Amino acid sequence: xxxxxxxxDAIALxxxxxxxxxxxxxxxxxxTTRTRLSKGSLYHFFPxxxxxxxAEVLAHVDAWFAREIFEPLETAEPRAAIAQMWTAVDEYFxxxxxxxxxxAFALDETRDRFAKPIRSYFERWTNALxxxxxxxxxxxxxxxxxxxxAIASIQGALVLARAMADETIFERxxxxxxxxxxxxxx
Amino acid sequence: xxxxxxxxDAIALxxxxxxxxxxxxxxxxxxTTRTRLSKGSLYHFFPxxxxxxxAEVLAHVDAWFAREIFEPLETAEPRAAIAQMWTAVDEYFxxxxxxxxxxAFALDETRDRFAKPIRSYFERWTNALxxxxxxxxxxxxxxxxxxxxAIASIQGALVLARAMADETIFERxxxxxxxxxxxxxx
DNA sequence: GTCTATATGGAGATAGAC
DNA sequence: GTCTATCTCCATATAGAC
Numbered sequence: 001x002x003x004x005x006x007x008x009d010a011i012a013l014x015x016x017x018x019x020x021x022x023x024x025x026x027x028x029x030x031x032t033t034r035t036r037l038s039k040g041s042l043y044h045f046f047p048x049x050x051x052x053x054x055a056e057v058l059a060h061v062d063a064w065f066a067r068e069i070f071e072p073l074e075t076a077e078p079r080a081a082i083a084q085m086w087t088a089v090d091e092y093f094x095x096x097x098x099x100x101x102x103x104a105f106a107l108d109e110t111r112d113r114f115a116k117p118i119r120s121y122f123e124r125w126t127n128a129l130x131x132x133x134x135x136x137x138x139x140x141x142x143x144x145x146x147x148x149x150a151i152a153s154i155q156g157a158l159v160l161a162r163a164m165a166d167e168t169i170f171e172r173x174x175x176x177x178x179x180x181x182x183x184x185x186x
Numbered sequence: 187x188x189x190x191x192x193x194x195d196a197i198a199l200x201x202x203x204x205x206x207x208x209x210x211x212x213x214x215x216x217x218t219t220r221t222r223l224s225k226g227s228l229y230h231f232f233p234x235x236x237x238x239x240x241a242e243v244l245a246h247v248d249a250w251f252a253r254e255i256f257e258p259l260e261t262a263e264p265r266a267a268i269a270q271m272w273t274a275v276d277e278y279f280x281x282x283x284x285x286x287x288x289x290a291f292a293l294d295e296t297r298d299r300f301a302k303p304i305r306s307y308f309e310r311w312t313n314a315l316x317x318x319x320x321x322x323x324x325x326x327x328x329x330x331x332x333x334x335x336a337i338a339s340i341q342g343a344l345v346l347a348r349a350m351a352d353e354t355i356f357e358r359x360x361x362x363x364x365x366x367x368x369x370x371x372x
Numbered sequence: 373g374t375c376t377a378t379a380t381g382g383a384g385a386t387a388g389a390c
Numbered sequence: 391g392t393c394t395a396t397c398t399c400c401a402t403a404t405a406g407a408c
Contacts, residue, residue: 022294024211028384038393039385045391049385104293106349107285108208115351122349145362148346149339152359156342160334163292163308165301173338176331214402224375225403231373235403 007045010035015057019101023110058117073128078136086178096161096170103155136185153177193231196221201243205287209296244303259314264322272364282347282356289341322371339363
């Protein structure tokens with residue numbers, strides 16, 4: 001039974017496997033099952049094997065965030081861009097049921113393999129949020145710290161939500177952070 | 187060459203391997219190398235193999251936190267206990283160079299294998315911090331949220347610090363959170 | 373309680389038919 | 391571009407000598 005017809009479709013499915021299992025925990029047979037593609041097909045799409053898959057998955061995730069979050073923060077009207085960020089984050093992580101693959105990769109040795117894309121994802125996000133806050137009137141010193149706090153809060157809330165198996169944690173954490181950002185930008 | 191003489195010593199070394207590589211990424215041969223124990227010795231200490239090792243490592247980490255952080259928060263004078271928490275956290279995670287093994291396990295499928303200890307670690311920490319804040323005069327509604335925020339901030343800061351390979355992030359994040367807790371407990 | 377040697381399965385990866 | 395068959399290697403785990 002063929003289910004996936006294009007590489008792009010495969011990437012989205014592979015991304016979910018890496019997200020759920022981690023880089024080391026995601027085996028070729030799991031990926032085979034979940035994509036309904038044979039190893040032959042997978043290696044046709046990704047001659048570099050698992051490492052190439054992960055690299056393309058990271059690029060795919062980064063592209064989504066760039067489009068939905070980073071670019072608005074960098075160029076759009078700051079208040080609207082920040083509101084859009086919270087909407088996009090909530091949608092993307094599905095109330096904490098989904099984790100941040102790039103954050104998870106950062107925690108173990110996988111980070112060394114993909115250091116550059118991992119680093120640039122978080123740096124661009126932090127810089128973009130800082131810039132939006134600054135454009136919106138937040139004092140320069142506060143803006144950097146608030147940006148770091150917001151992104152760390154998101155990552156930490158994902159850990160807690162999964163650890164306690166409680167979705168409400170993510171929602172509540174997001175709500176608080178949203179208010180803190182807003183209260184510093186008036 | 188024998189280096190490890192007691193199981194306790196082995197557990198601490200094994201913990202570092204899991205911390206650096208994750209559960210799936212930590213192979214028996216890595217563990218063999220790092221503990222300088224042969225597979226025979228390791229299986230003598232841990233007949234249940236890798237899964238038992240991880241379970242004992244989780245218990246070991248939990249015991250450290252219970253002694254240094256949870257029990258003081260639960261029973262000691264709250265202001266001193268909170269101060270002790272920040273000291274212990276900073277020492278334990280070594281400015282973000284070390285990650286939280288229990289938090290990392292929570293992010294992938296490893297969580298399902300060790301759901302109970304992972305959950306109880308974070309629940310006890312959150313409850314203990316909430317209780318200390320309450321005893322110290324923080325309004326009940328705020329205490330819960332501040333406790334969740336503080337623990338999520340720590341976890342998130344560890345992710346960011348590693349992702350950006352920047353130790354200062356962890357220190358700064360800890361400093362901000364410490365101030366936020368203090369400002370709500372006066 | 374430590375070790376070496378070994379069993380067995382599944383890992384990532386390749387070849388080549390269709 | 392998809393598949394099956396196959397390769398090699400390393401994973402976890404065991405047996406049994408010392």
